[in-house]
Structure formats: structure tokens, C-alpha cells
């Protein structure tokens with residue numbers, strides 16, 4: 001009975017949604033074909049324009065790709081009343097499909113609305129308590145690109161809000177095995193995360209969050225949101241994501257492109273300050289002093305130290321006449337420039353103009369009528385140039401820092417009252433290098449050079465900077481990041497309990513002050529999406545020792561997770577670790593073997609002997625290569641389905657002090673998504689042995 005079949009088909013809601021999906025995909029293909037067919041010869045007036053346009057078109061084509069495993073829409077909102085079309089990317093009506101990008105049909109009517117559009121916001125925020133004019137929220141489930149399920153929430157149903165729990169589709173998304181790089185979370189951003197994602201561009205936001213609460217995910221989605229809401233402004237000023245190291249950046253690098261954003265720069269702090277080649281290291285004591293904010297004042301003084309008051313007048317000869325500007329008058333100019341806190345380089349450019357102006361005044365007084373060109377000519381006069389060179393010499397930032405770290409007398413003068421003698425000794429080079437090129441600069445030295453460079457010439461500011469794993473930055477590093485967003489805003493993400501540098505952040509207020517964003521709002525995320533409940537409870541035993549006062553994360557994961565702590569004899573440890581890896585490989589998803597850096601070579605040999613192939617952090621895991629051998633110092637920010645943790649005592653001992661060691665251990669213990677096996681031959685740190693009471 002075909003008639004009846006048609007009726008059933010039309011009435012089957014899943015089938016209707018599939019029809020909309022098919023139509024949306026066809027519309028996306030048509031949009032892409034339109035862009036591909038663009039003939040730029042008609043519009044591009046010249047070659048340069050053509051190049052720029054071509055690149056933009058290529059990017060647009062890439063952004064319009066229909067990715068088989070990223071569903072075109074993941075949600076639907078049915079409003080009670082039609083919202084204004086200005087909020088809905090031009091769509092009218094009451095029903096909207098929410099997806100990663102905007103898709104419209106041949107008539108320009110939107111079939112899928114961008115998740116960042118105002119009309120999409122209730123998808124993330126609406127609740128029964130505050131339905132935001134939404135009647136129904138529908139979430140879609142996909143299997144291998146096929147729309148196979150949906151889940152409805154009736155927001156008008158006045159059931160008590162307290163019972164609102166994450167639905168089955170959110171659970172499934174969170175529990176999905178991890179393989180490959182980090183994924184986007186657009187389909188399941190949670191209300192407290194969405195508040196951070198959509199916070200206004202004007203303010204800086206600082207997020208404290210326990211491991212796995214989604215800080216990195218939130219930061220990346222925030223950039224995508226800001227690029228949508230302020231596209232032109234940010235295209236002009238630029239956006240940047242700062243992460244702790246290369247392997248971390250490689251792990252997160254595909255999230256923004258998956259959201260259609262291809263133009264966000266990513267860098268480590270070291271990349272930002274790469275004025276010199278870093279080939280040296282500091283003692284922890286020296287690094288700590290070099291990273292201290294007092295160094296900013298030492299450098300400010302050092303840059304200014306070359307400025308000397310004139311002893312002689314400046315005499316400018318023009319034609320038959322000589323114009324004389326007395327020393328006291330030039331001194332006044334110098335004092336005035338010093339008092340106005342302008343950049344050394346800018347002041348150096350202003351001084352000859354001031355001297356020239358003084359000459360011009362004298363010319364006018366004697367009846368001449370000089371114009372601006374005369375002033376410029378006087379400013380370039382050899383006598384003026386020579387005077388400026390002596391009074392306000394140019395500063396080469398690297399040479400200045402080289403001198404500061406080599407010349408005890410010079411350092412003592414600049415650091416008087418700031419660094420004590422012992423501190424000065426700590427940062428002085430034992431054997432001063434001969435040149436900037438031959439010096440064995442450390443990472444902290446490069447930050448000092450960056451500070452000096454900014455004192456000479458203002459560092460350009462970007463529109464928005466996301467700083468992840470911020471807790472590890474020194475005050476001087478915060479300043480380096482801060483000067484890259486002086487006229488823009490920032491998103492600062494971190495966890496005080498995971499600070500593993502000797503200078504790790506103690507309070508966010510201090511960090512924000514160093515960044516130059518003291519008025520930023522600090523918020524906290526506490527819902528954990530990564531670590532199973534038992535595992536986070538175990539790791540949290542370390543909190544009183546490493547970050548008293550911080551709250552333990554909750555876990556939204558329903559599965560308790562596999563968790564085991566096993567003691568083995570010292571001679572059997574390597575074998576046991578290999579066996580645990582082999583067992584973990586029996587599960588789906590990625591495996592991380594985390595060990596103290598010093599243990600890595602030995603474990604590598606043990607894996608080789610056992611014939612288990614493994615990757616290094618930053619190498620992409622895949623179905624065929626799922627095991628990564630991770631030195632504990634590179635584990636931060638990463639996650640694996642199953643983690644095998646080797647010898648906690650060695651992880652702790654790998655750090656200069658116990659607290660840092662325990663923090664490193666806390667990071668290692670919180671990388672697991674589905675299961676954690678801890679293997680040890682030495683006793684566990686006492687903090688972990690604590691029995692729940």
C-alpha cells in the first residue's frame with residue numbers, strides 16, 4: 001500500500017530530519033560549486049588583487065568542504081515565537097538547525113545556522129528554568145556520518161530544573177574513545193562553558209579549572225566565536241593562541257580549522273620572544289630571578305642609562321649663519337622626554353625635532369620665515385645628529401642584555417635596590433660571551449631581550465590572545481604576552497595545581513597584574529569531562545599538598561573507569577609496564593605510557609624488546625598506532641583513553657623540589673579518559689597513600 005507508506009515516511013521524524021540533512025548537504029555542495037565557478041578575471045583589477053582574491057577563494061572552498069565525519073548540523077531549536085531575522089542570519093520562522101557553519105539554499109534562505117549566531121545561543125544556555133523562548137531543543141546523534149538518533153528536551157514542561165542531567169547523546173560524546181588530535185565540542189558546550197565562550201571581546205577573561213574541565217576547548221571555541229562576532233576587526237588586528245610546547249600545539253591545531261577558522265596563529269611563549277637562538281639553560285635560581293618582575297625595572301633603568309645630559313651647546317651652521325642652542329635648553333628637552341614615559345626609540349626620534357624647533361624659533365626671532373622643510377633639514381644636520389647620538393644613544397636590546405649579564409659593575413648600577421648582591425651574582429655569566437651571536441642564551445634571556453626590545457620600540461598589539469596553561473609562566477613571560485594584547489583582550493586559562501615551574505603562578509590576581517589586565521574577571525570551571533570519577537578522586541588526594549584551597553573537580557562521566565594501582569618488584573617493573581600497555585591496547589582508543597623523563601630511554605628499550613611500536617607526544621595517534629611514550633614533562637594538556645603511569649616516585653624525584661614533583665604527578669594522573677594503571681616498585685608518595693576517612 002504505497003499511499004500508507006508515504007504517510008508513514010512523512011510522519012517519521014527521523015526520516016524528515018534526514019531529508020533536511022540531505023537537502024542541506026546539497027545546498028552546501030551548490031555553495032561550494034558557486035565559489036569554485038567564480039571567475040576572478042572579471043573582478044580583480046590587477047595581479048596583486050587577483051592573488052589575494054584567489055587565496056580568499058581557496059580558503060572559502062576549504063571552509064565549505066562537506067566533511068564526511070563532521071555532521072552538518074547537530075541540533076535544532078523550536079522557538080515559541082519567531083526571533084528577529086537579524087539574530088538568525090536572515091532566517092525567518094521558528095525552527096532552526098544549528099551547525100558548524102552557515103548553509104543556505106539557492107534563494108539565500110538559511111538551512112543551517114552557525115552555532116555562533118545569536119539565535120543559536122539558547123541551544124547552549126536555555127533551561128527549563130530559563131527557556132529563552134525555546135519550546136523544544138533537539139540533539140542529533142550520528143553514526144559514521146549517518147543521522148541515526150535524536151533526543152528532545154521540552155523546555156516548556158515545568159518539571160523541576162534540579163533534575164536536569166546531561167542527556168544520553170552528551171554522555172556518548174564524552175565517552176567516545178579518543179584517537180587522533182583534539183576535537184571540537186560545538187555540539188555539547190555546557191552552559192558555564194558557553195558563558196566564557198561568548199563573553200564580550202572588550203574584557204579579559206581568566207579561567208581557573210581543574211584537569212579536564214574543558215579550559216583548552218573553551219579557549220579555542222572562544223576564538224572561533226570572537227572571529228564570528230568581530231570578523232573585520234580581528235582580521236585587521238589578528239588573533240593568537242599561546243600554548244606550552246610544540247606537541248601541545250600540534251595536538252590542538254585542528255580544532256579551529258574544523259570550526260572553519262583557518263587564520264589563527266599558534267605559538268609558544270618561546271616563539272614569541274625568539275630574538276636570539278636559545279642554546280643555553282639557567283640554574284633554577286637564575287631562571288627564577290630572570291623571570292621576576294623586578295627585572296623589568298632593571299631593564300628600564302639599563303635602557304635609560306645611556307641617556308646623558310649635554311655638556312655643550314649645539315651649534316647649527318646654515319649658510320653664513322650659526323644658530324646656537326645652549327646646553328641647559330637641551331637638558332630641559334631631555335628631562336621632559338624622560339618624564340613622559342615614551343619608548344626609547346620614539347624619544348630618540350623626537351629629540352632632533354625638538355632641537356630643530358629651538359633653532360627655528362631663533363630663526364623666526366631674527367626675522368626669517370622658515371617652514372617645516374627647514375625644520376626637517378635642521379633635524380638632520382650633522383651637528384644635531386652628533387649631539388643626539390651622544391645624548392640619547394641607540395639601544396640594541398640583545399647587546400644591552402648581554403652587557404647586563406656580563407658586566408658586574410653595570411648590573412650593580414641598574415639593579416641597585418632591586419636585586420641583592422647574591423641575586424646579581426646568580427644571573428651573571430661565569431664566562432661572558434664575546435658577542436650576541438656566540439652567547440649561549442637561555443629561554444629566560446630571550447624574554448629579557450623581548451622586554452628591552454619593547455622599551456625601545458612598542459610591540460604591536462593583537463586583537464585577542466588566548467593563553468593556555470598560563471600557570472607556568474614567569475612574571476616576565478606574562479609581561480611578554482601582555483604586551484601582545486595591550487590594545488586587545490585576552491583569555492587566560494590555567495590550573496594553579498598544575499604549575500610545574502619554580503616560578504609558577506600563586507594567584508591569578510598577580511598573574512593578571514603582570515599581564516596588564518588587572519581588572520579581568522576570574523571564573524572557575526569545576527565540571528570535569530575527561531577524568532573518570534575514581535581517578536580524579538585519587539589524584540585529588542594531592543591537592544592539599546600542591547594547591548590548598550582549590551576545589552576537587554567533579555566528573556560528568558558516568559562510567560567509573562578502570563583504575564588500578566599495583567606494586568611490583570624493582571626487577572619486574574619494566575616487564576609489568578609493557579604488559580600493562582599490551583593489555584590497554586586490547587581496548588579501543590589511544591594509550592599513553594607516562595614516565596619520569598629519566599625513565600623514558602629504558603622504557604623505550606623495553607617496548608622495543610617486546611615489539612610494541614610507540615609514538616612520541618605530538619605525533620598523531622591513529623587506529624594503527626595508538627601507543628605514545630610520554631615523558632612526564634610533556635604530558636600537560638594532553639589526554640589518552642588509557643594511561644599507564646610508571647613509577648610515581650620517579651616522576652616526583654624528577655623535579656627540583658617536592659611540591660613541583662607532586663604537581664607533575666598530579667598532571668600525569670589526570671590524563672586518562674577511560675582507565676589508569678599505576679605501576680610502582682618504590683613506595684608511593686605519602687600523600688597518595690592517605691586512606692579515605
Ligand SMILES: Nc1ncnc2c1ncn2[C@@H]1O[C@H](COP(=O)(O)OP(=O)(O)OP(=O)(O)O)[C@@H](O)[C@H]1O
Nearest residue numbers: 185188189190211212213214215216217529530637
Ligand atoms: N562540553 C563538552 N562536551 C564534550 N566534551 C568536552 C566538553 N568540555 C570538555 N570536553 C572534553 O574534555 C576533555 C578535556 O578538555 P580540555 O583538554 O579542554 O580540558 P582542560 O581543562 O584544558 O584540561 P587540562 O587542565 O588537563 O589541560 C577534552 O577531550 C574535551 O574535548
